[in-house]
Amino acid sequence: MTQEQAAWRRYLDDLIRRLSAAEKQRLYTEIGVSRTTVQRWRNGENTADPSHIHRLLKALPEQERNQLRLLMQEDPTLQLLEAPLPAERPSEHIPFQIYEEILQLARNAPNPFWLLGGTLLFHALTQLRTTEDAGLEMIIAGCMPPKEHGKIRSLRALGVRGTAPWRTDFHMQERLFGVESLAGYVVMRRHSLLVPDTRDPGIALPLSRQEQELSCAAAPLMWSGKIAGALLATSNQPHFFTEEKLRLLERYADLVCLALSQQDFVDRSYLDLATLPGWQIQHTYFNTFRQRVNEEYKRSVQHGSLQELAQVEVNVRQTIEGELLQLTPLAHRLETIEG
Incomplete structure (x- = not known):
């Protein structure tokens, strides 16, 4: 091979040398090959096939993609x-390189939720998204801390990540899920479920949805028979989720459990999820969340009962949860969920 013909290999080699270890692993995952395979492309031992070239170019930023x-x-x-x-069928199995990465992070991270949760949702979104025009959002929902000696009445969004048109960074979202949601449904039932088309009037289960949410799937977060919440995935395309993708979601839910603490998992007897208003109504209440936190924190300082900011946030969320529950006094918990 001439020097000119080998130029792409040298350019690829230079690109990969400038990546961090985590960025390299994400690139290999998006291409669907091992580090050794890419190394052989770089040093000229073999040549990539058309499908792998396509995925490689797709995974790179625009400037590097065009040059390569x-x-x-x-x-x-x-x-x-x-x-x-054409649309690819995702494997229902997580690549072993991702297991290695997550186990290493779980071993070394002092506060694992944000690092593990963000990394897992990145990989899950990458593996689930088989077409470029499919928008996805994933939410890790955990049990809302109850008031003293109370039952758990809702789930709370702990971490959220998506692809366009949703936010693409791993972030918090002040949002609650009750028994009317798919996340609440799978927690109470303790098994996974997918909804092919949320607009279908024949859906025989409780479901509140966002405007762009046309299909969804969820899997419970369980450990040693106890439950901590659910991993929820939504798409702006109907019939996006399949049984194969649901099994993949279940496997990612198992790994998400590593990002949680033992205290996050509760016995089923503590669960008594209620019906909550939809996201549009919730949003009007949570718009003042930070203001209410600041006000309560100042009051605790003035009264000499200084509280940790995290505890003040829990108190305010519990107050808002109570206010939202009062908006639906006639919306009884669904009997079919209690079985």
Whole structure:
């Protein structure tokens, strides 16, 4: 091979050398190959097939993607796809490299939720999203701390991550889920479920949805027979979720449990999820969340009963939860969920 024909390999080698270890692993995962395979592309031992070239280019930022494509076009031994790949069937299994990465993070991270949770949702979104036009959002929902000697009445969004049109960073969202939600349903039933089309009037289960949510799936977060919440995935495309994708979601839910503490898991007898208003109504209450936290914190300082900020936030969420529950006094808990 001539120097000109090998230019794309040198460029790829330089790109990968500049990536961090985590960025390299994410790149290998998005391409669907091992580190050794990419190393062989870089040093000229073998050549990537068209589908892997497509995924490699798709995974790179626009500037690097365009430059690498130009260099690849100079190599007559490569076959570049001019049209996008047809929709792929995702494996229902998580690549072993992801297990290695997550177990290492779980071993070394002092506060694992944000690091583990964000990394897991990144990999799950990457593996689930088989078409570029599919928008996805994933939510880790945990049990809302009850008031003293009380029951758990709702779930709370602990961490959220998505693809366009949703936010793509791992972030918090002040949002509660009751028994009317898919997350609440799978927690009470303790088994996974998918909804192919949320607009279908024949759906025989409780469901409140956002405007862009056309299909969804959820899996409970369980450990040693106890439950901590649910992993929820939604898409802006109907019929996006399949049984295969649901099994993949279940496996990611198992790994998400590593990001939680033992105290997050409760016996089923503590669960008594109630019906809550939809997100639009909740949003009007949580709009003042930070203001109410600041006011309560100042009062605790003035009265000499200084509280940790995290505890003040819990108190305010519990207050808002109570206010939301009072908005639906006639909406009884669904009998079918209590079985």
